[in-house]
Amino acid sequence: MIRKINQLTFISVFITLLAACGFQQPDYLTTINATDLNKTMQNEDVFLLDVHTPRQQHIKGTDLFIPYNAVEKYQSQLPQDKDTPIYLYCLGGPMGTTAAKSLHDLGYTTLINLEGGSNAWRRAGFQFE
Secondary structure: HHHHHHHHHHHHHHHHHHHHHOOOOOOEEEOOHHHHHHHHHHOOOOEEOOOOOOOOOOOOOEEEEEEOOOHHHHHOOOOOOOOEEOOOOOOOOOOHHHHHHHHHHHHOEEEEEOOOOOHHHHHOOEEEO
């Protein structure tokens, strides 16, 4: 009986922790889906940044590749105007979020992450270089 109560307590605590650790998107980062990014790229000149490691096949129109964990090291290659919108992507999304934090810390104000990364881009049937 005590063992069953301990198991139920453990399960209850575990579920509570999982709920509390739910991902919340930072307020300095917005997301865009593949279809909307493709439309934006057709109508505007955007700064598109691939941050996935290891290197992957780039979305057609990518301006720069910087590893998600080395953004500061490549700061000189980024737009000088910190209000320039930077569209980020990786394979699935998380590395883009991490890179966005570094860009935000460097003072960049308009950061947009491709929801689902290049996987979503591929599923939507859009082009790669």
